[in-house]
Amino acid sequence: MSHKPSWTFIIFVPDQAASLAHMIVHWRWAVLATFETTTDSSGCRFQRLKEAASGYLAVRDHVPVGYTRRDVSDAQRRRLLELIDATDEDWRDWHWQLAHRLDNISILAEILEMESRQQSEIAALTEVLHWAVPPYFAALLDPVAENDPLRLQTLPSMAETSDQRGVSDPMAEQNCSPCPLVVRRYPDRLIVKVTNICAMYCRYCQRRCLAGTLERQAGRDEMEEALGYIYANPEIRDVLITGGDPLTLADETLAWLLGRLDAIPHVEIKRIGTRLPVTLPQRITGDLCQILRAHHPVYLNTQFNHPLEITLESAEACRRLADAGIVLGNQSVLLRGVNDDPFVMRRLLHELLKLRVRPYYLFQAKPVLGTYHFATTIDKGLEIMADLRGRTSGLAIPSYVVNMPGGFGKVPLLPEYIVAKTASSYFLRTWEGRTVEVTNGPPEPNTVGVDKCNTCI
Ligand code: SF4
Numbered sequence: 001m002s003h004k005p006s007w008t009f010i011i012f013v014p015d016q017a018a019s020l021a022h023m024i025v026h027w028r029w030a031v032l033a034t035f036e037t038t039t040d041s042s043g044c045r046f047q048r049l050k051e052a053a054s055g056y057l058a059v060r061d062h063v064p065v066g067y068t069r070r071d072v073s074d075a076q077r078r079r080l081l082e083l084i085d086a087t088d089e090d091w092r093d094w095h096w097q098l099a100h101r102l103d104n105i106s107i108l109a110e111i112l113e114m115e116s117r118q119q120s121e122i123a124a125l126t127e128v129l130h131w132a133v134p135p136y137f138a139a140l141l142d143p144v145a146e147n148d149p150l151r152l153q154t155l156p157s158m159a160e161t162s163d164q165r166g167v168s169d170p171m172a173e174q175n176c177s178p179c180p181l182v183v184r185r186y187p188d189r190l191i192v193k194v195t196n197i198c199a200m201y202c203r204y205c206q207r208r209c210l211a212g213t214l215e216r217q218a219g220r221d222e223m224e225e226a227l228g229y230i231y232a233n234p235e236i237r238d239v240l241i242t243g244g245d246p247l248t249l250a251d252e253t254l255a256w257l258l259g260r261l262d263a264i265p266h267v268e269i270k271r272i273g274t275r276l277p278v279t280l281p282q283r284i285t286g287d288l289c290q291i292l293r294a295h296h297p298v299y300l301n302t303q304f305n306h307p308l309e310i311t312l313e314s315a316e317a318c319r320r321l322a323d324a325g326i327v328l329g330n331q332s333v334l335l336r337g338v339n340d341d342p343f344v345m346r347r348l349l350h351e352l353l354k355l356r357v358r359p360y361y362l363f364q365a366k367p368v369l370g371t372y373h374f375a376t377t378i379d380k381g382l383e384i385m386a387d388l389r390g391r392t393s394g395l396a397i398p399s400y401v402v403n404m405p406g407g408f409g410k411v412p413l414l415p416e417y418i419v420a421k422t423a424s425s426y427f428l429r430t431w432e433g434r435t436v437e438v439t440n441g442p443p444e445p446n447t448v449g450v451d452k453c454n455t456c457i
Helices: 020-026 044-060 066-084 088-092 094-099 105-111 116-126 149-154 220-232 251-262 286-293 312-323 342-354 378-388
Strands: 005-013 028-036 189-193 238-242 269-273 298-302 327-334 357-364 399-403 410-413 418-421 425-429 435-439 449-452
Touching (some): 044 342, 066 088, 066 105, 066 312, 088 094, 105 116, 251 286, 286 312, 312 327, 327 342, 327 378, 342 357, 342 378, 378 399, 378 410
Parallel strands (some): 238 269, 269 298, 298 327, 357 399
Antiparallel strands (some): 005 449, 418 425, 425 435
């Protein structure tokens, strides 16, 4: 390959917008890097970038997305309406969906091809495990493929009872609870678990021990106790309302709770953790959006794990929330057989951005008793993260986190970008695998100058 001219630049980044004089004083050194020219007649750099995109583009359209499988889910929906003897109007009503969750194999066996072995297993597991799926989400399940990513998340399997690895409360929530409903692991924030009810009981759930018990929403007296704790601890500025799924609460209860939190002066933001935009998007009604809008700032984190969960309905739910000014984030769980593939993950993240949902976390699955068949290695998570960086915009990239046992909080993990370090320099690996030296502090004046391109030699 031909040798191309290139330059070494020092880039200065302003700390803040200000007058020029102020900026000159406060500019700080940011990056010293070697750039190859992009004006080379061979177009070498651009060609490399195109090649870097080509692997994903070749397979992108083979990664199924919910809205592209509409004909299948529509047929399943019609079949379910017949079997349950219900109407389209019922289908659109979240109360109806919640009240008609499927929690035994009889109706599902009518719409899904299943070996009799699997049917018998699920029937037996129903005696000992709590599982349920709203008709809406059941219609998304692949009617044929046993290893469908949505089936895997929905239907119980024998591995849940045969594998005894793990613990029932991996984050030691019971030990991190200063009062009923509250779990506190960090200095300035806490969670309030207002219910143990979910629309769907995801088979990998970290709180599956709660789902195994009687479905129950917290009473107002318990919520008052939690509010009292928050009130008495002025360092709490961020309250996450979770469960179970807090959006299974009635509108009136949610409005009351958000209003009570607004009345606590030191609570700056409220967050809601809910999977209902995914599993029961009918819940995101105009009335609900009005309630949330009335209590800003409200942040809502949901959990899409696979592009197949992005349907016209879930997209509409996200649109309504975003239009109501709710800041939307997504927390996926890395699940073997579901989304442990770099291209599936990338498609999911791109689809989320189209819905105005910012990828927030990618969780390493926790060591929950009965869920080890979903576990991946941390190596796999890092491989996915390494594949994303540089190949897609930072806006699409979640933080990959591992929750520490014992309630010690999240640890973010990154692929190794620091190759070596001296007192004066860091040697950093770029997304393309090059090692570049950057100085550890302001560069020496004579470091600005011409350097050689190391791309093509
Ligand atoms: S919606 Fe969330 S809390 Fe409920 S079962 Fe699924 S993962 Fe668990």
